[in-house]
Amino acid sequence: MKILVLISNVPDTTTKIRFVDNNKAFDTSGVQWIINPWDELALTRAVELKEAGGVETITVANVGESITEPTLRKALAVGADDAIRIDTKPKDAYFVASQLAEIAKNFDVIMVGIEASDYNGSAVGGMLAELLDFNSVSAVSGMNIENGQLTLTREIDGGQQKISVKTPVVTIVQKGIAIDPRIPAMRGIMMARKKPLKVVPAVEAGEKTSYVNFELPPPKAACKMVEEDNVKELVRLLQEEAKAL
Amino acid sequence: MSILVYTENWDGKFKKLSFELVSYAKALANELSTTVTALSIGKVADEELKKLGNYGASKILNVAEDRFENLDNKALALAVANAAKSEGSKAVVFAHNNLGKAIAPRVSVKLDGGMVTGVTELPESTDPIIVKKKVFTGKAFANIQIHADIKILTLAQNSFELIETDNNAVIESFDAGVSDDVFSTTLNETNKVTGKVLLTDAEIVVSGGRGFKGPENWGILEELADVLGAGMACSRPVSDEGWRGHEEHVGQTGKIIAPNLYFAFGISGAIQHLGGVNSSKVIVAVNKDAEAPIFEAADYGIVGDLFKVIPQLTEEIKAVKS
Ligand SMILES: Cc1cc2nc3c(=O)[nH]c(=O)nc-3n(C[C@H](O)[C@H](O)[C@H](O)COP(=O)(O)OP(=O)(O)OC[C@H]3O[C@@H](n4cnc5c(N)ncnc54)[C@H](O)[C@@H]3O)c2cc1C
Numbered sequence: 001m002k003i004l005v006l007i008s009n010v011p012d013t014t015t016k017i018r019f020v021d022n023n024k025a026f027d028t029s030g031v032q033w034i035i036n037p038w039d040e041l042a043l044t045r046a047v048e049l050k051e052a053g054g055v056e057t058i059t060v061a062n063v064g065e066s067i068t069e070p071t072l073r074k075a076l077a078v079g080a081d082d083a084i085r086i087d088t089k090p091k092d093a094y095f096v097a098s099q100l101a102e103i104a105k106n107f108d109v110i111m112v113g114i115e116a117s118d119y120n121g122s123a124v125g126g127m128l129a130e131l132l133d134f135n136s137v138s139a140v141s142g143m144n145i146e147n148g149q150l151t152l153t154r155e156i157d158g159g160q161q162k163i164s165v166k167t168p169v170v171t172i173v174q175k176g177i178a179i180d181p182r183i184p185a186m187r188g189i190m191m192a193r194k195k196p197l198k199v200v201p202a203v204e205a206g207e208k209t210s211y212v213n214f215e216l217p218p219p220k221a222a223c224k225m226v227e228e229d230n231v232k233e234l235v236r237l238l239q240e241e242a243k244a245l
Numbered sequence: 246m247s248i249l250v251y252t253e254n255w256d257g258k259f260k261k262l263s264f265e266l267v268s269y270a271k272a273l274a275n276e277l278s279t280t281v282t283a284l285s286i287g288k289v290a291d292e293e294l295k296k297l298g299n300y301g302a303s304k305i306l307n308v309a310e311d312r313f314e315n316l317d318n319k320a321l322a323l324a325v326a327n328a329a330k331s332e333g334s335k336a337v338v339f340a341h342n343n344l345g346k347a348i349a350p351r352v353s354v355k356l357d358g359g360m361v362t363g364v365t366e367l368p369e370s371t372d373p374i375i376v377k378k379k380v381f382t383g384k385a386f387a388n389i390q391i392h393a394d395i396k397i398l399t400l401a402q403n404s405f406e407l408i409e410t411d412n413n414a415v416i417e418s419f420d421a422g423v424s425d426d427v428f429s430t431t432l433n434e435t436n437k438v439t440g441k442v443l444l445t446d447a448e449i450v451v452s453g454g455r456g457f458k459g460p461e462n463w464g465i466l467e468e469l470a471d472v473l474g475a476g477m478a479c480s481r482p483v484s485d486e487g488w489r490g491h492e493e494h495v496g497q498t499g500k501i502i503a504p505n506l507y508f509a510f511g512i513s514g515a516i517q518h519l520g521g522v523n524s525s526k527v528i529v530a531v532n533k534d535a536e537a538p539i540f541e542a543a544d545y546g547i548v549g550d551l552f553k554v555i556p557q558l559t560e561e562i563k564a565v566k567s
Contacts, residue, residue, distance in 0.1 A: 013497060013517050017384040037498050093350070093360070114346070117497060119380050119387070122341075122362050122399075126318070126350025135319045135429050138347030141491075151433070155343060155492070156316070157255065157445065159437030163315070166429040172347070175499055176491050208359030212375055212388040223530070223540045228549030231557040234529070235565060237545055244449075244506040244527040245473075245562070 001145060001167070003050075004107040005043045006100060006124065007060045007075050007083075008036035008116040009068035023213045026118075035071050037181070038113025040078075044178035045143055046111060047079035054145040057081045059107070063090045063099045069197065076192035077184030083195070088202035091210075093123035098205035100124070101131040108167040109150060114139065114174040122172075129170035137165055141176030247282045247304070248274045249334040251325050252297060253344050254289050260446060261407070262340055264300045268408040269367070269400050270338045271301025276371050277335065282306060284328045284419070286313050286321065291416055298414025300407060306332075306419035316344065317430040322351035324421035329356055331419075334395070341399035342445065349399050359393030365404040382497045382520030402445065403503040403524070444493065447476030449506045452495060452522070454480040456511015456532065456551055460488035465555045466510065472562050478502065478522075480512050496521035510551040514539025531555075 011017075012032040020027045035043070046058045060075040061084040062068050072083040086099045104110050112125035129136035141160065142153030152171060154161050184192070226234045238245045250270040252263045270281045283302040285294055287310070294305050306328050313321055325348060329337050337352060339345035341363045353360035364376045365386070373390050376398065380387045444450065451470050457463060470477050477493055484494035495502055497520035507525035511532060512518060519542050522528070530543035531554045540546045547554055 011381075013382075013520075015381075017381045019385070094354070097350075097354075117382055120363060120378070120382060122346045123350040123353075123360060126322075126347060127354050129318070130322065130351040130354035135317065136347070136351065137318060137430065139343045154316075156435075156437075157343065158439075158441075158443045159435060161316075161432060161436075162434040164431045164433060169429075175494060179485060208353075208393045209361060209389050209391050212390050214380070215386045215388070217384075217386065220542070221544070223543045223546045225540075225546050225548065228547055228554060231547070231554060231561050234545060234547065235558070235561045238506070238527070238529070239565065242506075242527045242544065245565075 001055050001108045001148065002106070003046045003055055003058045003109045003111060004104055005039065005046050005058060005060045005075070005080065005111045006113070007039050007043070007062045007072060008113065009033050009062060009064055009071040010036045010116055010118045013037065013117060017216070019214045023215065024211070026214070033067070033071055035075060036113050036116045038115065038174060040181040041175070041178045042111040042113055042173045043075055043078055043080065044182040045173070047182060048178065049143065049145055050079070054148070059084060061086070061100060061103055063088060063096045065089055072197055073192050074184060076195045076197070077188040078182050079188065081195065083197040085197065085199050086202055087199050091207040093121045093127055095205050095207045097124050097127035097131055099202055100128050102203055104128055105132055110168070110170045112170060112172050114172055125170050125172040132168070134168045134170050135165060136170040136172060137163065138172040140171045140173045143171065143173070143177060247280045247332050247334055248277070248336045248338060249329045249332055250281060250283050250302065250338045251345070251348070252283045252285055253340065254285060254287050257287070257289050258293060259296060262342070262402060262446070263297070264407050265403070265405050266338060266340050266400055267297050267300035267302050269405040271408065271410065272367055273336065273338070274301070276367065279335070280304070282332050282334070284308070284325060286310070286324055286421070294416050295412070295414060298412035299409055301410045302414050305414055305416045307416055308419050308421045310421070312425070312428065315428065315430045315432045317428045318347050318351060319429070320423050320427045322348045322355060323423050323427060325352050326355035327422045328419060329395070336396040336398065339399045341401045345399045349397055353397040356395045356397070357393060358395035358397045359391035360397035361389050361391060362399040363401045364398050365401050379524070383523040384520070401503070401524070442470070442474060442476040444476040444478055444495070444500055444502060447504050449473050449475035450478050450502060450504045450525070451475045451508045451510070452478035452480070452512060453483060453510050454512030455482050457483065457488065460486070462552070463489065465552070465559070469555055469559045472559050472566070476504070480518050509539050509543070510555060512539055513537050514542055
């Protein structure tokens with residue numbers, strides 16, 4: 001089985017969010033870039049499955065300009081065999097999915113994080129599946145390969161389901177797929193330098209949406225403090241002032 | 246030319262979420278001078294279907310079939326797209342929940358539409374159409390313009406009020422036009438927790454962090470949840486350590502929730518935690534460290550020991566409820 005893990009390059013989760021150019025663009029100055037946390041868990045599970053046998057190769061792919069290469073190198077250090085970077089600025093989810101479709105058609109299982117922690121789109125995986133006419137399974141929190149058969153655990157409201165699904169398939173994964181993301185070891189980092197990272201040109205594709213501008217949330221009023229031994233007062237405030245009880 | 250809204254059912258029933266969604270679709274339809282058609286897939290009684298009319302659906306397309314129970318994403322997306330085509334819909338609205346997120350992107354491609362997920366408000370402008378959503382996990386908002394003729398939206402939970410209207414809904418049975426060979430998902434096993442308030446449905450959520458010290462101390466929080474009829478949540482380290490199940494993990498990498506009232510006990514308020522809860526209407530924090538960042542996000546706070554505060558709170562709430 002050949003696995004493709006899609007890697008989104010996102011600002012570190014502690015980044016202070018600021019905008020420039022009249023609030024039309026995200027301020028990337030001083031930003032630390034990381035593998036999108038869900039993509040990192042997806043990759044971790046792919047590596048675990050490969051170690052258990054049953055997976056031939058793991059490829060990682062990203063749509064982005066050269067600044068995303070350190071993130072792809074990190075994915076190689078974690079355990080991917082090769083990386084592909086589609087050399088263009090990601091415009092919107094449809095544009096990104098169209099780029100990835102060219103590559104993804106050659107794989108059995110495509111793993112995509114449930115969303116990217118920057119624009120929170122939750123869109124690329126489903127769009128990609130539709131473009132390829134593959135099936136897709138969302139909210140996947142477990143993946144196993146037994147005798148070449150893919151079995152998945154999927155989260156539903158208030159529970160879980162175990163399902164089997166035919167390949168090729170796009171799996172949209174979330175928490176649970178792996179517990180802790182794998183940290184690259186020194187050996188992995190050394191090896192990653194020699195692993196192939198292919199840069200391919202973008203294909204012609206449209207975009208369906210565009211960012212008009214961004215806003216920061218209005219500042220929050222100060223927290224109203226209540227004494228530890230006056231829980232009664234807290235309950236009164238929640239009832240009478242906040243009308244939340 | 247109507248607006249199509251996909252209303253999922255849970256064992257044949259709709260939820261507040263479904264009615265929020267229809268209310269939103271109706272308000273959008275008013276702005277675009279059109280009507281709302283709801284699509285229901287699965288076996289739902291007419292009486293239940295009719296409830297969608299109370300919030301503004303004038304037509305309800307009913308696909309009363311069991312085949313979609315395995316939630317095959319490809320088959321469901323085809324059914325929704327076929328309904329949108331037969332209605333000539335110019336917008337399709339989904340909930341921003343597990344199933345909505347799974348299908349909406351597929352439908353957007355099928356209809357050659359433009360999609361924005363997790364919208365929080367009615368469009369600020371309808372010509373061109375510009376909608377608002379949260380980005381950077383709640384740290385900012387973006388206004389996004391859709392360039393395609395057909396608009397696909399998923400609505401963030403708890404972001405729109407219920408609006409009741411006169412009910413003149415008609416129910417029509419609808420042939421989804423999905424042949425058997427489209428389905429490729431086999432359901433082997435379903436496990437559901439019963440009797441618990443679902444975190445994503447809960448109006449009140451009580452949540453605990455590492456301040457609970459270990460897996461054995463959660464009885465007091467369970468009791469509080471019981472008294473409040475609240476859902477239970479926890480921070481990521483708590484579920485990573487296995488003190489609580491991972492279905493309770495909220496935050497950037499867990500569930501994103503937006504209850505009316507969120508209690509954070511022994512949670513420091515890391516930015517990744519807040520990403521999952523900062524849409525709550527009212528936040529209460531109890532932490533023994535006065536400097537904990539959770540107090541910057543909270544509306545009400547107590548600097549104190551959760552092991553003392555929680556039992557008192559349970560007693561107080563019992564008292565005011567009786
Ligand atoms: C990529 C990434 C994603 C992440 N995603 C998430 C996520 O989705 N959700 C999430 O929650 N975290 C997430 N985290 C982790 C996050 O950064 C924090 O580490 C985590 O939220 C801390 O959990 P906590 O508040 O329970 O524990 P701590 O930070 O250890 O805080 C415990 C708090 O309890 C207080 N306390 C201790 N004893 C008592 C007592 N007796 N009474 C009252 N208060 C007491 C302490 O003062 C302290 O403030 C993520 C981190 C990363 C890097």
